[in-house]
Amino acid sequence: MTTFTCNVQTPGSIQCIMSAVNNSKFQAALFLVTGIPGQEDIHLWISIPFCLMYVISILGNSVILFIIKTDPNLHEPMYMFLSMLAITDLGLSLSTMPTTLGIFWEISHDACFAQLFFIHFFTLTESSVLLSMAFDRFLAICNPLRYDSILTPPRIAKMGLVCLLRGVSLILPFPILLKEHQYCQASILTHSYCLHQEVMKMACSDIRVNIIYGFFLTLFTNGFDLLLILLSYLMILKTVLSIASHRERLKALNTCVSHVCIVLLFYTPEFSLSVIYRFVRSPSPLLEIVMGNVYLLAPPLMNPIVYSVKTKPIRTRIIRVFIK
Incomplete structure (x- = not known):
């Protein structure tokens, strides 16, 4: 069986040497991240x-x-969910930063599996948090009289715990399944970080279980979350249109603008990347690499900016902090 041994010569150059290996269970010691090929x-x-x-x-x-932590006036359900979103964004940024910034050009299998676990875990958790925030907006507009009695701090804490447990239980099979495979080809990753859909293609054993599980996980988690978010906004829109006052309609919709922007920033690159992986055949991986970076870097970058600009209490508090 033919395999490849790859060595990093310089930060921008990777040399692969083909060698004959008779042992069918040969497993490469490292994955190699390449940054942006051709650049x-x-x-x-x-x-x-x-x-x-x-x-x-x-x-x-x-x-x-x-x-949010230091201002008692912001200890409300909406801002508690926002703090959960900020925590997941921090986790996502810290998960991709080491390899994206080129701190490690070579990454061991265990380190790669750990990185892809945290990347997919924080991504799935963020989807769950966005669904919780949609539920928050639905209650605030469609059932305001019961808003405080339903979204109590203990119940919000339980919702956050469910988001974490959901992410761990559904993503943990990824590294477990990948660890069972043998990797006997050139393990050069096109992205600057490890993703399940790319790492599994490096295996020289049967990956049908990975493909099926990854497909159904995407369909029944993020896809299901997005469907529920859309349904919640349809009910919100129905309620808002029944309000007689035009000014009150705008006021109600304005409370949802930030969340709608964040949902678009999160789901549009994700589903675009899925379409590119499955249906677009390009000789250059540049499009996949760019969309992958947008998918993982844009939400953590833009979420605090959007909420700082569109949410008056947050904006006012930030101005006070920096003026002092």
């Missing part, structure tokens, strides 16, 4: 905007958490 000469310049995005993401979400 090796400008990797240093590309790293600058990536660094800025990570700094803004981490600082922005940390500021949101600090403001």
